[in-house]
Amino acid sequence: MTSLSQPAGTPAVPSPIGPEQDPGASASPGHDGHGSGHGHNAHGAHADHTMTGFVIFLASESLIFLALFVGYAVFKSSSPLWLPAGVEGLEVREPLINTVVLVSSSLVIWLAERALHRQRLGEFRAWWLLTMAMGTYFVVGQAIEWQHLPFGLASGVFGASFYLLTGFHGLHVVTGLALMALFLVRSLRPGLVLPEGKGVIAVSLFWHFVDVIWVVLFVLTYVWQRR
Template sequence: MTRRIIHIDESPIRFERWHRRLPNWLKRFLPSGGGSYEDHHGKGMFGFTVFLLSESLIFLSFIFTYVALRLTHSRDWLPPGVSGPELSNFVIINTVVLLSSSFVIQPAENALRSGKLNKFRWLWLMTIAMGTYFLIGQIIEWSKLDFKLSTGLVGSTFYVLTGFHGLHVLTGVILQIIMLVRSFIRGNYNKGHFGASTTTLFWHFVDIVWVFLFSLLYLWRA
């Protein structure tokens, strides 16, 4: 019989009372106490949350740099003959598709936790399709823009911001494909669904970041 090992919380600050007041959806990202040795999911989710916080710092540095450049070069932000990124119906539809995917992937994860594997697969596949649609739409938009990466500040900042975000979307789609393939391995998710949970969290992060980028790049007009 395997002995259950408990890690004792030796932190000088006790957060138990504060932790109890949090909603259930947030508690799984902020484990309290020492926890059990076998609680790989809770420790892993906390570690992945810290990783996403570090990723958010990178995006924040890009965003603050963009804002500073816009404010200090407001008069010559757009070179002659360049209109900049336009808020077209195409961009709006692409954005709606990406943000809507968060409302698809979360029920997919919930279905997996409830043991509804087929429902998980269909919703997960739909999220993959929506993410792929966004990536293809972004490539099409890039091909139609009247400026390139080398076109002053407007070009370098736009392509760096959207390109770095697009790289995260691509990573999310690849992770989703891996999780979908693993769902066809018999018994793969019987012992837990850490991979699907972290992929879902990563996808929510990608969508939230796009809200800020979309507001800066398309809604902030000179």
């Protein structure tokens, strides 16, 4: 509660506008915002607004990836120098396993969300932790792949695009893991993560977003190898 919000049980101040013009009465029942004071905090965001804002943000964020994808496709189809000398292409097997793990973690995080909705906090933590483990597996797997690649960031436009795309995506995976860790810790204290918890839904949405981006990225870089 902030200093501006009226504490519950404060004796009502005599209204200069009279009881028949109670301020709440002018707010229509369908109005979602600041009408009759449920869930609104003067200095925090309304929970529903958070989701709206987050979806707008994700839509905008996806356009960075779209720009990078378009850049990649343009280079790939038109650059006179693509693969650096001595590089045949990318190994697909390990990244494919990585992909399967990451994509199936979307199902697992959905199970976590469902468990939370059914108020089974223990089950929620288990699924949540499993999602984190799968995400970590992906990041570690990609780090190992990076170490064994025969080209670097500065080896032509192929190397630069590859590392920029996978690196930028990897940054999103790490962000997702950090957010999940945060909510895991919060779930240990009662009352901080609620069944209708918008935070968990937002993190989950972010995770699905990261997965979808990866699928496109995988198709673009690993599947589409021939020019």
